[in-house]
Amino acid sequence: xxxATWYLKxxxxxxxxxxxNYLNLFKMYLKVAECLENDKIYYEKAKNIVTNLxxxxxxxxxARLYFKLAHHCSLYSDRDHDEALDCYLACLHIQQEALxxxxxxxxxxxxxxxxxxxxxxSSHEISEPSFSEYLVYTSIAEFFMGxxxxxxxxxxPATHPELAKTYF
Numbered sequence: 001x002x003x004a005t006w007y008l009k010x011x012x013x014x015x016x017x018x019x020x021n022y023l024n025l026f027k028m029y030l031k032v033a034e035c036l037e038n039d040k041i042y043y044e045k046a047k048n049i050v051t052n053l054x055x056x057x058x059x060x061x062x063a064r065l066y067f068k069l070a071h072h073c074s075l076y077s078d079r080d081h082d083e084a085l086d087c088y089l090a091c092l093h094i095q096q097e098a099l100x101x102x103x104x105x106x107x108x109x110x111x112x113x114x115x116x117x118x119x120x121x122s123s124h125e126i127s128e129p130s131f132s133e134y135l136v137y138t139s140i141a142e143f144f145m146g147x148x149x150x151x152x153x154x155x156x157p158a159t160h161p162e163l164a165k166t167y168f
Contacts, residue, residue, distance in 0.1 A: 008032060022049050023057075026065060034076050043072065059098040066091035067109065074116055081116065088113050107151035111166065114144035 011028050029046035036042065050065040057065070070087035073080045092109045099106055118141045149166050156163055 022053055023061075023065075025049060026068075030068065030072050033072070043069075046072075059094050063091045063094040063098070063105075066094070067112075070112065070116075074112075074119065081119075084116055085113065088116065102151050102154050104151065104155055107148045107155075110144045110148035110151070114141045114148065117141035117144070 011025060011032070026046050026049045029042045029049070033040070033042035033046065047069055050062060050069060053062075066087045070084045070091065073084035073087060088109060092106065092113070095103065095106045095109060145166065149163075152160070152163055152166055
């Protein structure tokens with residue numbers, strides 16, 4: 001809680017500056033959400049910054065912010081799979097429009113989506129899901145990991161360590 005207090009003070013100070021640096025506010029809101037045990041209010045404030053500043057940021061900055069939101073959801077916000085997936089897909093959509101099709105940033109987003117599906121599958125294995133649900137999540141994860149690997153094979157040298165991580 002003590003760390004969150006400092007972030008809240010920083011947010012208050014940032015709000016008094018002209019012009020307001022919304023990217024700093026975005027980062028601080030996510031930190032407060034993390035410190036205050038996944039406080040949804042501050043996560044929503046960070047998300048509102050992304051949705052309201054899309055034109056000012058430019059597409060790649062907006063994609064990065066969606067990526068950070070997704071990462072936050074997958075780790076902190078009660079591991080909110082659906083929200084994380086929505087943010088990763090928003091990021092991917094922007095990247096596909098703004099970047100060449102074999103860009104490694106797109107590969108990373110594919111990989112994160114695959115990992116998210118695997119993590120979601122692992123959490124459901126505990127509650128004994130149906131076999132068909134298992135197959136769906138496995139297929140989706142394999143599809144996105146395959147897209148990631150395809151880009152990496154085209155752009156990275158054969159000995160690059162990231163290829164080994166993807167194969168693993």
